[in-house]
Amino acid sequence: MAGWKDTIDRLVQKFRTDETRFCSTTSGYTETEARVEFIDPLFECLGWDMSNSMAVPNSLKDVVREESQPTETSAKRPDYTFRIAANRKFFVEAKKPSVDIRTNKDSAFQVRSYGWTAGLPVSLLTNFKTLRVYDTSTVPHVNDNADVGLLMEVSFDELPTRFKELWSLFGREAVAAGSIDTTYGKNIKAALPIGTMFLDRINDWRLRLASDIHNRYPSLDIDPLNDLSQKVINRIIFIRMCEDRGIEGVERLRKVAGKKDVVELRRFFKEMDDRYNTGLFDVNSDPLQAQYAMDAQLFLDIVEELYFPAAPYSFSVLDAEFLGQVYELFLVKRLVLDVATGSLSLEDKPAYEDREIVTTPQPLVDEIVRRAFSGRLTELKSTGMLTFDSLKQLKVMDVAVGSSRFLLRCLDQLVDAAISYFRGINDTVNIYRKSANDYRLSFTAKREILKSCLFGIDIDYNAVEIARFSLLVKLLEDENFATLPIGKKILPNLDKNIVWGNSVVGIDFISNVSAVMSLTNPLDWSAAGLPSAFDVIVANPPYVKTEEMKSKTLDEFNYYKKKYKTAYKQFDKYFIFIEKAVSKLNNGAWVGMVVPNKWMTIESGKKLREMLAAQELVAEVVDFGNELLFEGKSTYVCLLILSRSVKKSVWYRNVHDYEDWLLSPDDKGMLLPSSMIHQYGAASWVLPSNDTEAKVLSTLFSSSIKLEDIADVINGIQTSAEDVYPIESWIEHNGLVHFEVDGVKFAVEKTITKPYLMDSARVQSYLPIESDALIIFPYEYGPNGEAILIPPSRLKTDFPRAWHYLKSFVSRLQKRDISPKPGPGEFYRYGRHQALSSAFKGPKIIYSVNQLGDKYGIDETGVGFASGGTAGEVAITNPRDGYSLEFILGLLNQRAVELFMRKRGSPFRGGYYSRGSAVVADLPVPKLDFQNPSHVQIHNKVSALVRDLITVKQRYNTAVGRQRVSLSSQQEALANEIRKQFELIWNFGGLDDTLILPGDHVYKK
Template sequence: MTQKEEAYNEIAALIERFSEQFDSYKKAEYNETLTRRDFIDPFFKALGWDIDNHNGYAEAYREVIHEDKVKVGSATKAPDYSFRLVGGKRLFFVEAKKPSVVVKDDIVAAYQVRRYGWSAKLSISIITDFEEFSIYDCTKKPIPTDKASVARVKYITYKDYLKEFDFIWNTFSKERVLQGSFDKFIIGTANKKGTATVDKEFLQSLDSWRTQLATSISWNNKDLDEDEINFAVQQTIDRIIFLRIAEDRSVEPYGNLKIALKQGDYYQNLFSIFKEADDKYNSGLFNFKKDQISKNLKVDNKAIKAIITELYYPVSPYEFSVLSVEILGYAYEQFLGKVIRITPAHHVKIEEKPQVRKAGGVYYTPQYIVEYIVKNTVGKLVDGKTPKEISKIKIVDPACGSGSFLIGAYQYLLDFHKNYYTGNGKISKGTKGNTLTPEGNLTTAEKKRILINNIFGVDIDVNAVEVTKLSLLLKCMEGETSASIAHQLSIFHERVLPTLDENIKDGNSLIDTDYYDAQLDFGDERKIKPFSWKNTFPEIFKQQGFDVVIGNPPYLKERGSKEIFEPILKSRIGKLYHQGKMDFWYYFVHRGIDILKSNGYLGFITNSYWMKSDGSSKLIKRISTELIIDTIVDFDNYKVFEDVSGKHNISIYIKGHDSNQNCKVLTINKGNPSSNIETYKTEMYQE
């Protein structure tokens, strides 16, 4: 008998049992826990899922995560099941109900499961009490007043399970999910028309909060200049978001920020919460020795109340416990493309930065691009190494923006170390020297160690630097609980997060501090921000530089961008490598070569016109003499960046020279490469 036939028989037996005692199961006292144990668990077990963890995996490796229900007012804190692939990638949530609930008409349950699925950027999720089985399209933004039928793509009752068995098996059985049928169902079912993805909605929320705060702060703090207002607004938003995410991850008490709205000056109440956070987290986010502006701010109660209220159920569509750092990164990258301008009358204007406007917008790197570049640079360097050896590897993004590449590199290292220790180490008993928790996750100390040792970034925008730090700290804090943080404070006397001030720096990656040797006017230093790589990272350059340089450098033609190119022309890198008709990103390849050690990897995504451009001869000459071309991924006509025209490619190089080195070329000329770039035709060329 095949596994599918066995599943059919097991589900048929469940249906028969449910039918025979239907009236007793429909009574209110037959609760959700019993429903899960008697029917929902066996249903998914029949479909091949390891519901009870018979394989004995550590918690971090389980196929199915059972969430504990935590009631917060009338809101349910988590769906009952999270179904995952090996490695932890979520597929879908399942919300369980008892049979006395009419799932078909339950507005609250539908909103909750859609809110979770939408926030986690999953395509579908399910509500079931076994009697009914509702599948929801989670790409549509959930609204509390939506009827239960909104975004429901399929509804089945237990009487139809056998008639619909082929569909159920082909879509939700573990065997078929691993073969890709689940993905096909998503592509065929989800109605993308008019969808509002969580990252784009969150960007709109960020823009709204920025406008409200900027308006209030500029009007009530007329002694602050534009830069100080931009800084104050950004820091306030970052701190609120960090703490709100901490609440939904059960690190902070739920509703803690709402305490600020009870009486008096709401902003000063909020600032008191920020100061308490500094004692616990130690991140630069709450460093009030460095930030002398925030403590004296005057902000209208109305503005603070509006922002805080929008962050909580049911007004907020966001479920922050499942809102990934990568999703936040997309929203922040776009957010950072704009800046607050204050008119002489102290009115607020939000404008695109000149370089963003001229480049045609912000190019946020899709996650599959980040993962491919990280795997083929960082991945190749760490393969076969021990954690001790890996601790010496230094990874940098010289134009880090909101930190997408650094988050990708950090996540890769976290996964590598977790897999290494679970294969080679023993489960932690709770001492400081251990690297794993009893659940099979990396300890806080180990996550901090990896972050501080391996991850570095530079950006000319101070607000981008702060967002990168925020994103990395949130990634570092994943898996923490209020108990684990209290344990760390009481046993090890350590605050939970590291400071990243020595890792993520604000400065101009392209212009060294010797820029001013020939300059008499120092008035524009704040704008140009000269930066010395060797003075800032002396220990790294004692080891000859970075091991990996990755990123998505800014694209910009010189024509119409004189004020951006002009300072570079006066610098050493401009004098050496400037050329007519060049693109701004060429300079970042040159700088990448400068700071990369021998045999290190450089991986960028850029536009692809440089290979045949009149303005790239200096770039091509330097690549051909100082780098080995390892991989080129040519996307041809495939649109990598949403709303951006042009052709793009990934280029991965090794610093050195080897005339026998083969170059791998992948051409994407049809289909969608986001699932796996490596499935495309590979050609091998010899340099």
């Protein structure tokens, strides 16, 4: 910001001196002159690199000027696009000073249309005399006056006094720090986003087109209907984008559609096929042209919705990335025919039902591609092997291509690298200079890269069509009629690049059921013409749990179990996508994927970790912890970067705030030795993300023993019918427990019930567990303490009330998956036979699986508890080898231990961390020598302090007034003394305890 005042004063004075000439409609003063003399210097003062003086790659530069050159027949694009890390932040539309932008509604509509189409909160309109900031989060209308959406106006003579205000909003540093999102972002959430509106519109076209074709050809199957309607939509969008980019003449599509002549329309599509060769307009292989017709009026109606005033968006601004995001959601649904009514509707595809499918956030796409490519390109540069020929030899694959959003960014990377190479050798044939420090790759060179380098696979046929379409749209970006080659067949055919098939199922998959083969769609990579190995593989692979695979694609699931080493226990489908990618790597190749982060610690990820560690593949991990990156979805992910190159270290970053990460994605976090990963191997990876964590974790692990070696870690019962067995509200009378279920009164014998914990909120650290329910327990204990099911005959006679109650829910109970399988009449058996004895015994520590480190209670009386998945409770009991339960309880409540739990466990919704029995079993417990008096002294003192703290906390809960204040101080003093005793054991070397999990609210209590 330094030095702005003199420049601003000079600009203002210069404009004021000659204002009459500048603003005269007859002076001939142009927009270009205004941009060079005034607008460019103004934004340079705001910190923007207007001339790309740093010579950063095109895909990353701050300011993009006129994203395509206007011609007499083209629609203009924004004069300036201001970006941070390749992401558009706002547009600036420039006018010459003689255009009074305060009253010119066309100028206001233009900039609002640009901004709204791009999904930006605000954009700017200026002729330097006036600068106007518009809200672009709402749909613009042609007849809106110039003040609709106006947020801010600054006249040129106000610049010296209001410059700091502009700097705080639109200065480069401010925008990079989130000023626009902070100040204006709230507006866009209240409006209907362009993506949603556009998706709704194309889905509407889809239904209308398919309904018309179905009415004409009722025997046509649903899949061809899906494909035909999608092809028509792709065609008209492609043509409209070409029109607004100056590649096709103005409103050619509209004029042809207006003739309502099917023959003329087919002739037009034939012309498009001859020129572009995309397969999109292929006359010979297209059944739409060869066999099927559609209503000409319907086609015209749809086409009209692509032009003003029906279409408030600008196709000159819609880019391939935007289409990719829209089409990702488009792919979720398919047309479905109601046989009874003959009507069509849109429903989720079977593969997407009950799935948490959302678009991948663009910053994740950008970072995955950038990191994977930077590694490969850096290696080529360091060896002097980076040439255009070597670039064209790179093979890039997306194994779950979807709408091709990852490949779009890959193309950017390759184009940037090619431009850099050609500039270095002063090549003037393959690149051309657009402006100072702004070079573009020739269309021919771009086409070569796309055809030679980029490949993708998807099991969804419609996704394959869309991926090809998106890549061709991307290829035409920055092009206009003058920059494209003259002649026919100018675009590449991508049929051999983007392939329909199953990335992870080969032709060795066999099924006698044709429907299974069709659904599975095995792929022969070689026969499809795909390369045998790749240099870069990127993807956001499908996340599908074992249970879902078993229920929907059992044959395919069994194939995975036989074919893939990572298909271990309760594996997720993305495991095998990683394994497949690794198997397809060239030497020195890189992989970049967005995957859930649980693989680093969960038991089923054991074989995946073993593979990655043994082959020393991991280069980077960006772990987003419990940050929710997919809006409204409980999917917790990481960026996983793998490499076949030799490396001595691994980067690991644990992100606690996604918004902060967006401002500094280049920060790679902690550099860890590769030996750490190798040493962990198949075991859970507990990785530090900073020096403090490294010191704490290293200290915990040194001279330690696992908790499972000095105590029993047990799960609770699992009834699989929590709506039947527990009783939360009851009255006890004459040996019976009376209660109601859905308004129906029941009673069961008290002797068949046990005290039970229902509400996890009742579990608090250092407090005794109190039951809040009873549970019907149809078991008895044998001579060795084992639980034995009460047989039906005895249950009827000894517990007739309980038998009557359970019989009332027999249909509900028989629907459960019960193990072991019940015998005749044993419908009331619990869902699992686990913990039927141990769960009701004391003393034990009971803790909540999902928590933040403050829910470890003590049970002395034998309260029962339940476990299941990532919910419920777990218990620690039967301490041995000299350790007391109180010592373990004190240990569990230490910050250092909570750090381990969060690292070893899994993030969970609500900001909690899950710590099941396998997690706590791995807890490193100080290895005490009970022959050493000092160790015995510390152990016994901790145990005594914990007992005192339990007593004080109980008294505190019933205390009032000054007694409560006094007891609060005693609690804090006892907790601090316990902490000091553990510090004597660990000896963190003067490390301030508050630096472990700093700012965590649990430790502020």
